[in-house]
Amino acid sequence: MSGAPPATAWARVAPLLRLGxxxxxxxxxxxxxxxxxxxxxxxxxxxxxxxVAAWRDEAAxxxxxxxxxxxxxxxxxxxxxPREVLLIAARTLPASTxxxxxxxxxxxxxxxxxxxxxxxxxxQAIAAADPTGGVQVAPFASxxxxxxxxxxxxxxxxxxxxxxTTVADVGARVPADRAFLGYxxxxxxxxxxxxxxxxxxxxxxxxxxxxxxxxCLSPQVVWVRGAGGHEAVAARLAQALRKVEVTLPMRxxxxxxxxxxxxxxxxxxxxxxxxxxxxxxxxxxSGAFRPSPGFRVLxxxxxxxxxxxxxxxxxxxxxxxxxxxxxxxxxxWVRVCAPGQLQRPPLDWxxxxxxxxxxxxxxxxxxxxxxxx
Amino acid sequence: xxxxxxxxxxxxxxxxxxxxxxxxxxAGPTPLTRPRPPAEAAAFDALAARVLAYQIAAVPAxxxxxxxxxxxxxxxxxAPLVPTELFRDVDLTASQVAPLQATFRTSGTTAEAAGAHAxxxxxxxxxxxxxxxxxxxxxEAVLRGGASxxxxxxxxxxxxxxxxxxxxxxxxxxxxxxxTLADRLAAQTTWATGPDGLDAxxxxxxxxxxxxxxxxxxxxxxxFALVQLLDAAPxxxxxxxxxxxxxxxxxxxxxxxxxxxxxxLALAAERLGLPGEAVADEYGMTELTSQAYxxxxxxxxxxxxxxxxxxxxxxxxEELPPGHEGLVAFFDLLNLDNVSPLVTSDLGxxxxxxxxxxRGRAAGAPARGCSLTAEExxxx
Numbered sequence: 001m002s003g004a005p006p007a008t009a010w011a012r013v014a015p016l017l018r019l020g021x022x023x024x025x026x027x028x029x030x031x032x033x034x035x036x037x038x039x040x041x042x043x044x045x046x047x048x049x050x051x052v053a054a055w056r057d058e059a060a061x062x063x064x065x066x067x068x069x070x071x072x073x074x075x076x077x078x079x080x081x082p083r084e085v086l087l088i089a090a091r092t093l094p095a096s097t098x099x100x101x102x103x104x105x106x107x108x109x110x111x112x113x114x115x116x117x118x119x120x121x122x123x124q125a126i127a128a129a130d131p132t133g134g135v136q137v138a139p140f141a142s143x144x145x146x147x148x149x150x151x152x153x154x155x156x157x158x159x160x161x162x163x164x165t166t167v168a169d170v171g172a173r174v175p176a177d178r179a180f181l182g183y184x185x186x187x188x189x190x191x192x193x194x195x196x197x198x199x200x201x202x203x204x205x206x207x208x209x210x211x212x213x214x215x216c217l218s219p220q221v222v223w224v225r226g227a228g229g230h231e232a233v234a235a236r237l238a239q240a241l242r243k244v245e246v247t248l249p250m251r252x253x254x255x256x257x258x259x260x261x262x263x264x265x266x267x268x269x270x271x272x273x274x275x276x277x278x279x280x281x282x283x284x285x286s287g288a289f290r291p292s293p294g295f296r297v298l299x300x301x302x303x304x305x306x307x308x309x310x311x312x313x314x315x316x317x318x319x320x321x322x323x324x325x326x327x328x329x330x331x332x333w334v335r336v337c338a339p340g341q342l343q344r345p346p347l348d349w350x351x352x353x354x355x356x357x358x359x360x361x362x363x364x365x366x367x368x369x370x371x372x373x
Numbered sequence: 374x375x376x377x378x379x380x381x382x383x384x385x386x387x388x389x390x391x392x393x394x395x396x397x398x399x400a401g402p403t404p405l406t407r408p409r410p411p412a413e414a415a416a417f418d419a420l421a422a423r424v425l426a427y428q429i430a431a432v433p434a435x436x437x438x439x440x441x442x443x444x445x446x447x448x449x450x451x452a453p454l455v456p457t458e459l460f461r462d463v464d465l466t467a468s469q470v471a472p473l474q475a476t477f478r479t480s481g482t483t484a485e486a487a488g489a490h491a492x493x494x495x496x497x498x499x500x501x502x503x504x505x506x507x508x509x510x511x512x513e514a515v516l517r518g519g520a521s522x523x524x525x526x527x528x529x530x531x532x533x534x535x536x537x538x539x540x541x542x543x544x545x546x547x548x549x550x551x552x553t554l555a556d557r558l559a560a561q562t563t564w565a566t567g568p569d570g571l572d573a574x575x576x577x578x579x580x581x582x583x584x585x586x587x588x589x590x591x592x593x594x595x596x597f598a599l600v601q602l603l604d605a606a607p608x609x610x611x612x613x614x615x616x617x618x619x620x621x622x623x624x625x626x627x628x629x630x631x632x633x634x635x636x637x638l639a640l641a642a643e644r645l646g647l648p649g650e651a652v653a654d655e656y657g658m659t660e661l662t663s664q665a666y667x668x669x670x671x672x673x674x675x676x677x678x679x680x681x682x683x684x685x686x687x688x689x690x691e692e693l694p695p696g697h698e699g700l701v702a703f704f705d706l707l708n709l710d711n712v713s714p715l716v717t718s719d720l721g722x723x724x725x726x727x728x729x730x731x732r733g734r735a736a737g738a739p740a741r742g743c744s745l746t747a748e749e750x751x752x753x
């Protein structure tokens with residue numbers, strides 16, 4: 001299947017593209033389910049539409065498939081396509097679950113989605129988009145070891161989106177002859193090696209507001225080089241946010257108010273704070289990485305190369321502003337992109353350094369083994 | 374905001390220390406008893422205004438917060454509240470008082486302990502106020518069960534502490550408190566918890582010895598340590614002499630083994646012979662100088678006159694009326710060299726008599742995917 005997917009593969013994925021039609025059918029159901037997670041209609045619609053639209057990028061798809069071995073379609077001892085995928089969805093955004101369902105279906109596998117608690121409606125909406133029954137919802141309690149082991153045992157490939165602890169726990173249960181993709185906790189940030197342009201600042205504001213700063217692709221910190229430059233950028237970010245949030249509203253849930261108050265108090269004590277209708281930009285004097293309490297609270301800090309390097313092990317993506325030669329050296333799993341693109345990873349993105357497609361393949365068999373799958 | 378020269382601040386501080394000590398002394402041996410003298414509230418307000426003004430000038434970070442939130446407040450009730458978790462991030466010590474007499478650190482959860490900056494730090498230049506104010510409320514609630522000195526029998530002088538001594542845990546404010554109290558009030562103290570944890574055998578031996586001698590005991594413990602003691606010797610029982618008393622403090626934050634308070638009290642009665650009315654609750658924290666008590670566990674906590682208990686809205690920090698649940702907040706007059714207006718992550722409800730009932734910890738925001746918490750990330 002290397003290169004462009006065959007027509008049969010597209011036939012499996014095409015129905016899922018209906019999920020991008022948000023005013024009717026499964027797309028509308030997915031939108032409602034995403035709103036039920038607490039997102040505004042506007043944020044949910046934009047995020048879902050963007051994720052589905054990514055699957056229309058034929059060039060990115062071709063790149064992602066280019067590395068697949070040519071022998072997958074024929075019986076062989078080499079890596080094999082999965083027939084059934086178990087997808088354990090954490091309380092992440094629907095976008096990440098959606099992407100993995102698309103991949104699994106493109107590769108011809110049935111997908112059983114174990115939804116996160118209280119998010120069965122998301123999984124049901126995705127499943128409803130596939131008229132062949134290729135996507136099924138398999139709910140069970142997170143503490144139900146027997147159900148988990150049974151679900152893992154029947155799958156050729158297991159994909160986990162969740163905490164590092166969950167990823168490690170599930171990964172330990174997957175036999176060596178099955179495929180495993182584990183996506184744990186990560187954070188994203190921005191690095192400005194020079195003063196960003198207005199367009200770049202607007203891009204960062206969009207990155208923050210998309211999905212209300214939830215998920216591993218949302219920026220938690222913006223580092224800015226140049227003495228005092230971080231406060232100037234913080235002020236400009238606040239201005240940009242006031243424009244963006246008009247079309248991407250957010251309601252702060254009651255449980256988030258306390259953490260935001262703590263963040264603002266810290267900002268007032270140590271730095272400066274800019275509040276908008278939905279967001280808060282806090283400039284602090286130290287460049288040390290600090291996780292955000294979320295819900296659009298963005299730390300803007302003086303650039304600290306040591307802080308960036310110490311964050312790198314858990315860094316997913318970095319929006320970069322500056323010349324190529326000034327780009328900090330980063331591990332290969334960190335995706336570097338332009339501001340505004342943090343929440344738009346291309347299909348061939350190596351999520352946490354893992355090949356998004358090859359990771360689904362069952363390992364090569366040793367000669368003489370029976371066909372266990 | 375004008376900048377005072379340190380000598381002027383020092384003089385103000387010295388005057389405040391003297392007046393605060395006088396206020397504590399004036400409360401007498403029953404600082405928890407209600408009703409309070411009518412003049413006491415006005416005296417508190419006057420001292421609070423001076424303490425607040427001093428802290429705005431002497432604690433730079435707090436001064437900046439006040440300025441950012443509109444300038445010097447009209448009263449202590451309107452003073453910006455500092456979340457206790459910010460003791461992890463900000464030095465909230467009056468800048469001109471040196472040297473430090475104590476540095477207390479919060480215990481933190483297991484995950485928090487992994488990070489260099491994960492524990493809150495409260496630097497206390499001077500323990501005078503702390504040491505002066507701790508005894509009367511403790512004696513009233515824990516040793517006398519709320520009775521006045523005239524009404525109560527002599528307090529036991531044989532103590533067993535499941536809380537580490539200050540020698541074993543020098544950065545614990547609770548250890549400092551119990552060690553100071555033991556030095557003053559106990560004739561004999563068994564310290565059953567050291568750096569390596571609880572020595573249950575030692576503790577049980579001390580209880581057995583006291584019971585054989587028919588001498589009452591004062592037992593000091595965190596709730597978790599008491600459970601550890603009971604779990605270490607399943608089925609073991611001792612009947613402590615009448616007049617024995619206990620102080621319980623702390624909960625089960627981050628622990629895998631938890632018990633409902635009523636269950637723990639029932640176990641203490643069954644296994645130690647300590648009836649519920651013999652057990653007092655203590656509520657304090659590293660970030661506070663003062664403590665609140667319930668002379669009988671499970672009843673509302675009462676504060677001494679130098680500590681105001683409040684319940685506030687989590688978002689606005691507006692004070693909530695009695696009967697409404699919110700975040701527990703304080704104004705601790707004796708936090709002179711740090712900050713007095715504090716807000717915690719504890720939930721509580723005040724009654725009409727300003728008694729506080731705790732209702733657990735405030736829940737965090739709904740999880741939103743891959744974002745790491747500060748505890749999980751540990752990257753600073």
